[in-house]
Amino acid sequence: MFDFMFLVFSAACIGTALFVAFTPNVVHAAVSMAGTFFSLACLYLLLGADFLAITQVAIYVGAILVLMLFGIMYTHNIARISGEQVMMQIGGGLILAGVTLFVLAAAVLSTEWPVQEIGPPAPTVDRLGVQILTDYLLPFEVASILLLVALVGAVVIAHTSIPRREGEKS
């Protein structure tokens, strides 16, 4: 059952990612990317990472993807939505991707991975919480400051760029 679920979700993940890579329409690509993120969340569940699976759906599908859809709709004239995003350098891209895949796959397949018995997955939320607030407290605080800076920075960069309607006061 585990093997079957793994095959289904990894095929869904790779298939939707390939669709993103080759579809000419940006909106279709964004919606297909939601499928990639969902199947990745299911793979995380198969690996026993329950908290991260929920986080993946909430942050990627709920926040980043919606942000990207807003970006697409702000920057696109809907009438010519598939006209200008041509793919270029497909040959070079294929060579680069092939070399990358070859190197990574060779590294994975040529390594002797230690085989050890793994028990049934246990809930991870309590252990994650304890670790974040003890061993990783400093990175956690730095990450919260980073998020604050990114939020303020994004507002500062973008607030003049959203086109205003005629006659509207700033």
Next chain:
Amino acid sequence: MIGLPHFLIVSALLFTIGVFIIATRRHGIMMLMGVEFVLNAANLNLIAFSRYGEAGTRGQVFAIFVIILAAAEAAIALAIILSIYSHSARINLDELQSMKE
């Protein structure tokens, strides 16, 4: 029997697709999607190692930080792309040769 190498191969495929998107697409937001794929491939690796390796939940803590950084990066990059678009009405990165003017 599905084990660690299978997850690593899926992650390598996802990474490769992300690199391919970054290399071939000329649309600003599409390149962002490629970057997200690369980061997700790294996350899948981290979580697979935290399950099958000896890292315990530390791999998952790293994955959480990667997700935080990805969120911040997406917000900033989209703000920059919107700003460039309102400045020059272009989204195709090949047509944007210079940062100023």
